[in-house]
Amino acid sequence: MSEKLLVPDIGDFEEVEVIEVLAKQGDELNINDPVITIESDKSSVEIPSTIAGKVEKVEVKVGDKVSRGDIILNIVPSKQNKKENPIPKDTENIIKQAEAALAVKKDEAEVTQQSIQKKEQSTIQATNGKDADPLETQDWLESLSAVISKDGNQRAHFLIKELINKAYREGANIPYTQNTPYINTIPPEAEVKSNGDQNIERRIRSLIRWNAAAMVVRANKKFPELGGHIGTFASAATLYDVGMNHFWRAKNNKFGGDLVYFQGHSAPGMYARAFLEGRLNEKQLDSFRQEVNSGGLSSYPHPWLMPKFWQFPTVSMGLGPMLAIYQARYMKYLINRGLIKDEGRKVWAFLGDGEMDEPESMGAIGLAAREKLDNLIFVVNCNLQRLDGPVRGNGKIIQELEGSFRGAGWNVIKVIWGSYWDSLITNDKTGHLVKIMNETVDGEYQAMKARDGAYVREKFFGKYPETQELVSSLSDKDIWRLNRGGHDPHKVYAAYDKATKNQGSPTVIIAKTIKGYGMGKTGESVNTTHQTKKLDVDDLLYYRDRFDVPLTDEQVRNIEYFKPDEKSPEIKYLKERRLNLGGYLPERTTYAKPIKAPSKDIFDFMKVSTGEKEMSTTMAMVRMFTNLLRDKNISPRLVPIIPDEARTFGMEGFFQKIGIYAHEGQKYEPEDSAQLSSYREDKSGQVLEEGINEAGAMSSWIAAATAYTNHDIEMIPIYIFYSMFGFQRIGDLAWAAGDSQARGFLIGATAGRTTLAGEGLQHQDGHSHLIASTIPNCVTYDPTFHYELAVIFREGLRRMHEKKENVFYYITTMNENYSHPEMPKDINCEEGILKGMYKIKEFNKFRKTKIQLLGSGTILREMMAAAEVLQNEYQIDSEIWSVTSFNELRKDGMEVERYNLLNPDKEQKTSFVEKCLGKSEGPIMAASDYMRMNSDQIRPYTNKSFYSLGTDGFGRSDTRKNLRKFFEVDKEHLVAYSLSVLAKEQLIASKYAKEAIKKYNIDGEKPIPTKL
């Protein structure tokens, strides 16, 4: 018995056209196999089969109009349909995860219980000076101490939570603080100890410190203009060393490697370590910041300049944290989609405390917690200073960050005090020491480290008699030695160990350090530390002594590097540690296999005319993706990334087809579950739906676009956005993408100043191509017709993902519907499309006067219409050129011109513009939906008269027709301007131009749109 497959609920649409029939009589279908594609004027979507079986008869054909309930085909069901799992896959996964989590929690509870039982009973001390009834407080605290020692922390937490809830219910609406006291999160007795040789590690660290400082000082001695930083790494050396010696696993043939985002200004430290490892030599260190000749070391982490070394560009403050979050998220995405193994790899990001003020730094921390990124560890180096002075002179950056991160749901580990403080804190029976720690502001903490022990005794411990007493047996020197947590390898080790074991949330380690640690009077903890790049002889001698660097005074004066013998215990130790951790870091490699570009015929359907049917290039693009998703090679590698605009671009069909990535699957039945384009979230979903978050979407795109090196898998990310909210919104990230050698597609949809009609000034883009052109490895196109898009896209796939060229593509698509012609038969057409221009039409009837008309994007169509008027009404011939990319033409022109100037004696080359237009007749007039500067770019590469038109000025909302009239790029203006150009060139009489201006009601006195 056959069954009928009907058109499902397709939302608000009726009478939708069938554009493809994918099943035929006799086909064996599985559930979810696409059977037809339907297309409304907004989007195209495949209808999948809901029945498995053999097709008996197909009831629809291409061109039919269908509505909900219409019969698509008759099918004889196979047995496969019978037994369906009543529990959906996602739900089943969620149940499994919940069960696993419960089991883990139970284990954890038992562990905590055991460790607590060992602990001696201690009474928590009351520290609040405003206490109205200290005895009552003491009672409560003693009770709590008893609970902790008898029943453990979990029980104590539970009781406190219940008390707070009770207080809320009783009306005590006092905000609950997100802060803990200003002490280390990990108590000394819970610290996991390192098994490393602390003496050797200290010696190695000292050498790295010395060489890092020496390379900056030497470079500046030679060329004082070069700059560089000593203070940042000096504050962070221990944070890096503990990671390098014990935690960060490199990529090798057995393991994917941890990914470490190094703080940009600490680059000298990474070079200094690589020098000891034998990866860099003295000559290279001496070429720090001298990168023009090969072999130089880049100022900051730049993969473009050191492609085998640096993995991530971080120096533009705020990009590192955001990129790291999305990197960790993308790693989970690849794992959940089954594209890489789950090897427990981590993403580490080192950040400055000043850097945390960048909105981008904290902007995505909510996402990291929501997505449970326990593969992510932030280390914020809180040296309390930024470039000009203190980060929070009047407050405490560590406490502020703790509050924000805890509030967002992160696991927070504060590493404030070093081991020398442990006994003082233990002996602080009255709580006054912690009270001063809490009360002292960062400005004071900084000032203390710029002075000496006596100052600290007076200003810090001297505040209360109890604390004065606490340090009475310590000398000023002892007090000075009281170290900060971030400089204590034991504390740092314990924090890293805890962070790597944390499950279910991201971790931030907030470490307190001293900016310019060890640099002495000129550079330690002073407001100018950041820019200290020169150290005089006394400072250098101090630095040597401070870290026991085995150099003579003479060697110090010569600022010599120090590298122990290869057989020395230091070098052996250092290499052994890295060997144990799988190799060196940072290191950038790629073993990704290329993806074969799809055969040309996959896009054949875009090379024929659409006939009467009108569609936008955005719709053509969605059709193209739908087709690509059927290519077994390409399909799994596509990563569509959308910031809440899928419906704007007609891409909602992707929700059902490939699912939206959601690490927890879908815990609810979506409101539109009965519809074909229902909002389907899935753990293995393919679409990254980022919400209204362009910066996040771009960060995701960068993660996907560099997966070939970070995960050794070539992916094809396609990020689609409103073109106006692209480059100008996320420009710095796009620049970092170029540096990262990203490969993928950026699609600026709803593009053009007059093509996105009603949206107004903030939406209408007339310059994204110009901003994109500032990025050297960004290839850009502004196509008009569907076949141009197909040719460009396929070539992009070939260049980037098959040939592994380190470029990325920016393509604009529009939302104006029009019919698309067949691709011209001229064999040079494809080459022209890719190089930037080709002749699309010629009017040749009169052979008297001719003009060259260049049009781009939708304005090409205005140009074609104008040419027809010129021919029919004014007997003027023309050649019309579709310019797919003024940017690409300019690049070619620039290169050719440069070659010719540098090789005056050789045969001169011809630019592509000149090849096209050199022998053509008449002046040139060019127009696009972008500023005149767009088409002006090619003006130098032709010696003919050249006139540019464009959409300079603020956009505004109106109809397309009115906007094009306003910006003077509509058919009528183009006719009038053409006649004027010809008159100016003395090819026709000026009266024709004057008449046309009058005929079309063009007001010659109207101000230029830039002034309106």
Ligand SMILES: Cc1ncc(C[n+]2csc(CCOP(=O)(O)OP(=O)(O)O)c2C)c(N)n1
């Ligand atoms: C977006 C951006 N703005 C400004 C700078 C210039 N800059 C470089 S380092 C720095 C101060 C950094 O302070 P912090 O983050 O605390 O790092 P530290 O060196 O103290 O570890 C500034 C303002 C930059 N690199 N990037």
Ligand SMILES: [Mg+2]
């Ligand atoms: Mg700082």
